Amino acid sequence: MQTTDITNKRTRVVLIAILGLLTAIGPFSIDMYLPGFPAMANDLHTSINTIAYSLSSFFIGLCVGQLISGPLLDRYGRKRPLIIGLAVYIAASIGCVLVRTPEGLIALRFIQALGCCVSMVAPRAITRDVFPLEDNAKVLSLLILLLGVSPILAPTFGSYIVDVYQWQDVFIILALIAAATLAAVVFLFRESKAPDASVSLKPRPILNAFGGVLKNPQFATYAFAGGVSFAGLFAYLSGSPFLFMEYFGVSKTGYGAIFAIIAAGLIGSSQLNAFLLKKYSSEQLVTASILLQTFIGFVLLIGITTGILGLYSTIAVIFLLFCTLGISSPNTAALSILPFSKEAGSASALLGALQMGLGALAAALTGVFANNTPVPLAIIIAASGLLALGALLVGQRRVKQLPAMESITETISEQAEEEACIMV
Template identity: 50%
Template structure:
């Protein structure tokens, strides 16, 4: 594969992967404006974020079997078309309940892009390159929190919050065109796979009972819960508690994303000297220590805006190391049902993230304590799952393996 083609594929797959995160981040600065226009509260607007997380989680399980049964492109086209329609609906809606419902539909459409892109990594690239490819995808995904909130804040102030959803719809349309014209068909449909509920559940169960899959999937998902807690509570923490302006909130969010994206790229270089398994372990150890310090300072009121930003930056750096490696290690044992494996991986991560985001709202007390407490508890659980789960793996498929694994 030429370097030009390699770069172009990464760009398309990265854009597909970023569609969901961009849909989350871009409208965050508009929470106060949406609440005012729809005659509701910011807390009720936050439910549209939770419904989006739930929609992505449910949609992952829907698209996994479809991607294996019909190939990668047809379900991807259908999902993007649904996303475009839902985005237009969000821009035109006049009730908060309608927005919550349409955000669910929008999420179901967007996750087709996410599931397909992850599965295509397994189709297009050797197993030994998968962790590096996932890190490159995170480079593109990292542009979302760097750009989306800032762009969203300016669009909201200049044209109103509906313009954010119109912009997302246009992005979805451009991605659909790019996929039709330039994305290769990477997978031969498996017509032997049934779409009846029992065979689908059996297929998911065969993936889930793989020790390497459940160890790194649940450890990675639990670690990632901290990111969801941060995203859900960041409008309250920065704009309400620390009285940051809408535009400055967008810039802070962009700065913090540098930690996530920068560390994911450093991870690519470290993979030349270390195994993914080693990087995951030490990243989670650092994440736990950071979260414990953050919680101690927050509970006692010993931390201000600068300290909060600094510790969030370090926390996100840890995720930049753990996330691409846990994803690669989770999918390494699979070839034939890589679509179902990637769907289950995404569904578990998003469903646990949705619970974390709702937990922040449930325990909200107008301080940063609920957010930091959830970040701490989930980080500790992630490390425990990793340590205990590794003991159940008899033969681990290494990401650095030169041979294609057979499942």
């Protein structure tokens, strides 16, 4: 099997461009269609909260897909799974354009997420395949920068499309982006890893690997605490169209601007995390940030319930809330995976699946308990902080000894922005 040769500068630039396109598909798929919720609800004769289930189904698809994407990429190489995944994504995106029922949209978004998963998992694997070790951090930094910019640009771009054109055009653009990426993969990307028939795709070995990871007290503590904490973000993604466009009466373009501001806070705080790690341990930062998240979550709940918070104060409180997530998320992610070497792939996949699964649950609950007020959203956000704090404090008692801070600072610093903003 011929593999990629990146000694040529042009080949290197082309490969990084392809990895950038692959990286952008996930954030754009999540955020770009959010401003279209009211128009979609109107056209499909349903409520915004029902349309929000399509976001939950997408998260469920990401949860399932992440568990199988890694083994597929190892078994069949990088190129073939990418081609199949992108083709599935394009077909599902076209289906979303033609859909006529909310149930159809929910189902198609699940399929779209399954296709999207490979594009989310493959870039880091390809980077490790073809670039020298000393260049890995530079390439990943470029991809992380794109991950940081995408959540800001996607809803803003989406709000413009929905305002000027139709919500279906969002999915047309997503399909075109994926089609361009597919063409680049087919014609410009040379396989970076030969297929490996020794990689098992049988359920039992895969489940045994995941079971071994779950039994580790450090993984269980920080994966569940971080996942429950981050579930508040998924609830916000699901409920924010109603909160801002319906409850506060913000325009579609105004919603895009609000989303960008809050996303910038999350991304900026994840960068601040790298500096805080020079003075504080990751354990201290996790505990402090989740404590602060819990407090701010209850400030939001009380303010929304009593009507004290207006539009701008609500934006400010949510901005601060997700600044705490920018600190806790990369630290819990790195601490979860740290105990593993050989099983790092399984640990990473399970961590992502837990995060998506808990996020899908939080997003779904936002719709289940909808009552035409933002109170259920505020309750779920506050509860996510409180439950995360409880899981952290209980779990830390089981973690007898954590590795020295020096051994994980670099890992957490490199993962900080990626872990904090990939699902914004």
